[in-house]
Amino acid sequence: MSTREKVGWGVGGLVIIVYCLFPVAWIVSLSFKSSDDIANGQFLPTVFSSENYQQILVGDAAGLFLPALVNSFGICLIATAISCLLSMFAAYAIARLDFPGKRIILSTALAVAIFPVISIVTPLFNLWRQIGLYNTWPGLIIPYLSLTLPISIWTLSAFFREIPWEMEQAAQVDGATPWQAFRKVIVPLAAPGVFTTAIIAFFLAWNDFVYGISLTSTEAARPVPAALGLFSGASQFESPNGPIAAAAVIVTIPVIVLVLLFQRRIVAGLTNGAVKG
Amino acid sequence: MASIEMSHIVKKYGDGFPAVNDVSLDIDDGEFMILVGPSGCGKSTLLRMIVGLEDITSGDMVIAGNRVNDKAPRDRNLSMVFQNYALYPHLSVYENIAFPLRLAKVDDGEVRRRVEEAADVLELREHLERKPANLSGGQRQRVAMGRAIVRSADAFLFDEPLSNLDAKLRGQMRTEISRLQRRLGITTVYVTHDQTEAMTLGDRVCVLRKGVIQQVASPRELYEQPVNLFVAGFIGSPPMNFLPATVEGTSLSTPFGAIELGEERAEKIAGHDLLLVGIRPEYFEDASLVDEAKKPHGSTFTAKVDVTEWLGDAQYAYIPYEAPTEVAEQLKELSRELDSDQLRTQAVVSIDSTSRIREGREAEFWLDTRKVHVFDPKTGENLTRDAEAGRKLTEMATEDRVEQVEQARV
Ligand SMILES: Nc1ncnc2c1ncn2[C@@H]1O[C@H](COP(=O)(O)OP(=O)(O)OP(=O)(O)O)[C@@H](O)[C@H]1O
Ligand SMILES: [Mg+2]
Numbered sequence: 001m002s003t004r005e006k007v008g009w010g011v012g013g014l015v016i017i018v019y020c021l022f023p024v025a026w027i028v029s030l031s032f033k034s035s036d037d038i039a040n041g042q043f044l045p046t047v048f049s050s051e052n053y054q055q056i057l058v059g060d061a062a063g064l065f066l067p068a069l070v071n072s073f074g075i076c077l078i079a080t081a082i083s084c085l086l087s088m089f090a091a092y093a094i095a096r097l098d099f100p101g102k103r104i105i106l107s108t109a110l111a112v113a114i115f116p117v118i119s120i121v122t123p124l125f126n127l128w129r130q131i132g133l134y135n136t137w138p139g140l141i142i143p144y145l146s147l148t149l150p151i152s153i154w155t156l157s158a159f160f161r162e163i164p165w166e167m168e169q170a171a172q173v174d175g176a177t178p179w180q181a182f183r184k185v186i187v188p189l190a191a192p193g194v195f196t197t198a199i200i201a202f203f204l205a206w207n208d209f210v211y212g213i214s215l216t217s218t219e220a221a222r223p224v225p226a227a228l229g230l231f232s233g234a235s236q237f238e239s240p241n242g243p244i245a246a247a248a249v250i251v252t253i254p255v256i257v258l259v260l261l262f263q264r265r266i267v268a269g270l271t272n273g274a275v276k277g
Numbered sequence: 278m279a280s281i282e283m284s285h286i287v288k289k290y291g292d293g294f295p296a297v298n299d300v301s302l303d304i305d306d307g308e309f310m311i312l313v314g315p316s317g318c319g320k321s322t323l324l325r326m327i328v329g330l331e332d333i334t335s336g337d338m339v340i341a342g343n344r345v346n347d348k349a350p351r352d353r354n355l356s357m358v359f360q361n362y363a364l365y366p367h368l369s370v371y372e373n374i375a376f377p378l379r380l381a382k383v384d385d386g387e388v389r390r391r392v393e394e395a396a397d398v399l400e401l402r403e404h405l406e407r408k409p410a411n412l413s414g415g416q417r418q419r420v421a422m423g424r425a426i427v428r429s430a431d432a433f434l435f436d437e438p439l440s441n442l443d444a445k446l447r448g449q450m451r452t453e454i455s456r457l458q459r460r461l462g463i464t465t466v467y468v469t470h471d472q473t474e475a476m477t478l479g480d481r482v483c484v485l486r487k488g489v490i491q492q493v494a495s496p497r498e499l500y501e502q503p504v505n506l507f508v509a510g511f512i513g514s515p516p517m518n519f520l521p522a523t524v525e526g527t528s529l530s531t532p533f534g535a536i537e538l539g540e541e542r543a544e545k546i547a548g549h550d551l552l553l554v555g556i557r558p559e560y561f562e563d564a565s566l567v568d569e570a571k572k573p574h575g576s577t578f579t580a581k582v583d584v585t586e587w588l589g590d591a592q593y594a595y596i597p598y599e600a601p602t603e604v605a606e607q608l609k610e611l612s613r614e615l616d617s618d619q620l621r622t623q624a625v626v627s628i629d630s631t632s633r634i635r636e637g638r639e640a641e642f643w644l645d646t647r648k649v650h651v652f653d654p655k656t657g658e659n660l661t662r663d664a665e666a667g668r669k670l671t672e673m674a675t676e677d678r679v680e681q682v683e684q685a686r687v
Contacts, residue, residue, distance in 0.1 A: 166363035169330050172350045173357045174377040174424065188367040 024252075031245035038241055052246035061231055061243050067219035068227035072251070075137055075223060076205040079144035083201045084194060086145075087152035092182065094153070095160035096168075106154070113150035121214045128215055135217045143211045148201035155200065159193025160186070195262050203255060224251050279341030279431035279464055280306045281327060286336035288322050288488075296322045298488040300336075304466065305675075307682045309458055311479035312468045315511070315616050319488040320468040321360075321436055327466060328357050328434050341431055351380075356425035357434040361441070362417050364409040364424075371396075371405040374423040381428065395427045398457065415446045419453075426457070432464040440470060451477065462682045472514045476500075480678045481671065484508050486614075494667060495674035501648070502667035506657035509555050509650065510615050515593065518624040519553045519611075519652070521604040529554055529651070532598035533624070534578035536646050538661075546651050546660045553604065553652040555659075558593065558625045560648055563632035564641040575645040583623065585636050592630045594640075597623040607654050 001009075030038070031052050033045040040046055056065040094102055124143060125134070133139035163186060171181035187194075212226035228247050231240040281304040288297040297319040304310045312320045325331040326338065329350035338345050345353050356377070365373050372379075374395055378388045396402050399419040409417055418438060425433055438454070439447045455478055458465050469475055475482050476496040484491040484499065484507070492504045496512075503509035509517050522529040522536070527543035529536045531554055538546070546552060564577045584595045600608065600622045608622060626642065634640040651661045 164361065164363065166359045166361055167365065169350075170357070170359055170363035170424075171365075171376070172330070173328055173355065175351045175380040175428075177351065180380065185365055 027245045027248050030241060031249045033242060035238065035242055052242040053250075055243050056247050056250070061240075061247075064219070064227050064230060065224070065247055068222050068224045069251075071137070071219070071221055072206065072223040072225075073254075075140050075144065075221070076202055078137070079141045079148060079205045080198050080202045082141070083145050083148040083152050084198050087149055087156050087197065088187075088190070088194065090149075090153050091156035091160050092186065094157045096165070106157075109150035109153050112146060113154075117147070117208075117210050121210055124211075125214055134215060135221050137221055139215050140211060140221055140223065143215070144205040144208065147204045147208065151204065152197045152201050155197045156190070156193055159190050159196075163189050199258055199262060202258065206251070206255065280304060281432060281464060281466070282337075282339040283327075284337045284339075286323070286326065286338065287334045288319070288326060288331065289334045296488050297326070300485075300488070300490055302483060302490065302493060304464060306464055307462045308678065309455075309465045309467065309478055309480045311475045311482040312466065312485060313470070313475045313482055313511075314485035315614060316470070318485040320485055322488075323485070324357075324434050324436055324466060324468050327432075328355050329353050354431045355434055356428065356430035356432075358418075358421045358425050358436070358438045360437045362409075362421040362438075364417060364420055366409055369406050369408060370401060370412070370420050370423075373409065373420055374401075374405075374427050376424060377428045391427050392423075395423045398426070399423050399453075414442050415450065418442065418450060422454075422457070426461065430463070432466065433458070435465070435467040437468055437470060439474065447471075454478065459681055459685050462685055472512070476512075480674055482512075484511060495671040497674065498667040498670040501670065502662050502664070503555075503650070503659055504662060505659055506553065506555070506611060506652045506654075507614070509652070509659065510611055513557060515558050515625040515627075516615070517555045517557050518626075519555055519608055520598065520624065521600045521654075522552045522554045522651070523550060524552065532600070533580060533596075533642070533644065534576055536576060536644070536649060538646070538651070542651070542661050549653060549660070551601070551604065551654060552660075553607075553654050555650040555652055556624070556644065557648070558627040560645040561624075561626040561628065562643045562645075563628045563634055564643040566629050566632060567643045571645075572643065574647055575643050577641055577643050579639050579641045581639050582634055582636055585634065587630065590630060592628050592632060594626045594628055594634055595623050596626055596642075604654060 026043070029044055032048045032050070033040070034047070034049040034051045037046050037049070055061050090105075093099070094106065128134040128139050133142070167185050167189065168181045171185045172178070176184065207225065208223070209225040209229075212223040213229060216222040216226060224247065228244050231243050231247070281302075283300055283302045286297060286300045287295060289295050300323060302310075312323060314320055322331060326333050327340075329345065329348060329352075333346050340353060340355070365376065368376065371392055374392045375388050378391060383391075392405070393402070396405055399422055401416070401419055401423060404412060404416060404420075409420060412420065421438070435454075439450050442450060451474055454467075458478075467474070467478060469478075479496055481493055482496055482499055483493045486507050492499060492508045494502075499508060499512045503512065506519070510519070520531045520533065522531045524530075524543075524546060525535070527538055527540060529538060529552065536554060560575075567575075580596045580598075582594045583597050586593045586595075605622055628634060628642075649661075650659050652659055
């Protein structure tokens, strides 16, 4: 690349980064503004105040926010774990076995993924009320699986397909049962794929709003995005922008931590050296 | 230690295409058997049926006296080296080699002892803690071998294990494998594309064509007494020359003059008009360099040399000839099947490297007529094959093997 090209790419990248990060920066700055400073018309707060954070962590809104945080973590982690486990088996079968209906499964998964959530939430609401799943953790975990499973199956089966089949056959010749071959050879090799899938699944569940607001009514199961919608200002005439911003910052932190933690594992390349090259 | 007996093995894939068709082959205990043939002839399929990775459509596979058709790979106690090695990238070299032992729940001390023993044989000691990704091609190949020899399997199976190595390393590993096989005295089935590997490694070689066995014999028998055009053309490099010929009494008339066959061989070809004579390149010589005593065993002819190649220890000359269209078609078909790229009808002739024969000039050649074979162009059958002589050659090879294995076992 010539210097000119480098500069061009650099400037282009910078523009995109600024464009993407600006709203985030705005929210961070908003979360530090005190309630009478919110409409100051500037990017930075006049004085940095932790008023909003206090409000959601120990103040009025804590009763709404903290249980929601626990719910969100619990529900999303469980949904992610289940979906990883199930999709691992499903994706393995899809990648390795030739069975009738394979394409149907894959296209159904895709169809489910693009099916608008809003159109099933009403029937689900009625059904959940009837069978007692309304406002419970399982009542959210199940619909979250419908969000996370399709994409997990797709990503994982792509990963499994990358693993040379000979690996597994070698293991079988070496004396492994099919299950041992899967557990000792395929799973370790697919680990980066599983991490990637887990993170994507976790985000999908973490970000959900529609199910969260419709299928819950109390702190028993309400997740953070739904709780944010229920924040109220100090008075009727005041909008709760500050606390919402603070809560938004807090819920973004686990996402960032996750990505930083697993970034290196996501970068694949683990199959290097498996085959001659 | 085990023998492998296959009878009437057939493999049809989903589309009904018989990749292996009615193969019957007995491999003795301790024998080194080579499966060879052009691409797509079913070598890998046959090997994978032995090891159990591919279902057998019909026929019996008997290993060490037990029918194994319905046994899973892990119950057959065979070990295999894959074409791409299939090492486990997440495990160290040590754990790769130990993998079969770990599965068999061998205790740690024993595992260490056996892995180190295998590592010593293969000179992998200093690499035991490394990951396969950081090894060279040859080292990876040795790790794959280590994994195969570490457990006392009944037989070794190799699927083109050297095909991705460079020429020098391939030579080294070839002798390594040969030494190892003799030392351990284990039945071995080895799939290859490579002429040299087939000829140097095998006690016997099985030539396959489109899923059908053509000939199973020692390398010498294949070379000197091939059963048909296909085997004759496949074994040997540069390949055997096939010249069109017509019968005239007890001799053949060819583009390179008359070839006298003698009573006995002439009898065998009686009743055919158009034939193919198979002459190996080394049966030719520069006529000016041939001993007077040897000359009467052959015939001389003059021909125009198209190209010569001087290789230091040998020299090849290319002599174009005319062939009737039907024969030319047949030869083209054959060379396509053998994956060779001979474009025109020309003979490759091996002459002494000191010969002064030059390109573009007429030259006089001598041709040893004693060992030529005559083929029926329609069926491809070798009409002059001496089955008795061939059998003797293979018997000799078997005796050699038994002797070597016994020596190794003392
Ligand atoms: N899974 C499969 N499904 C259908 N046909 C197959 C399958 N595997 C192999 N074949 C066919 O079976 C035939 C033999 O294949 P095989 O792999 O045994 O050849 P090969 O002799 O090992 O060739 P190469 O030297 O190229 O490895 C080929 O014609 C191939 O097209
Ligand atoms: Mg093959």
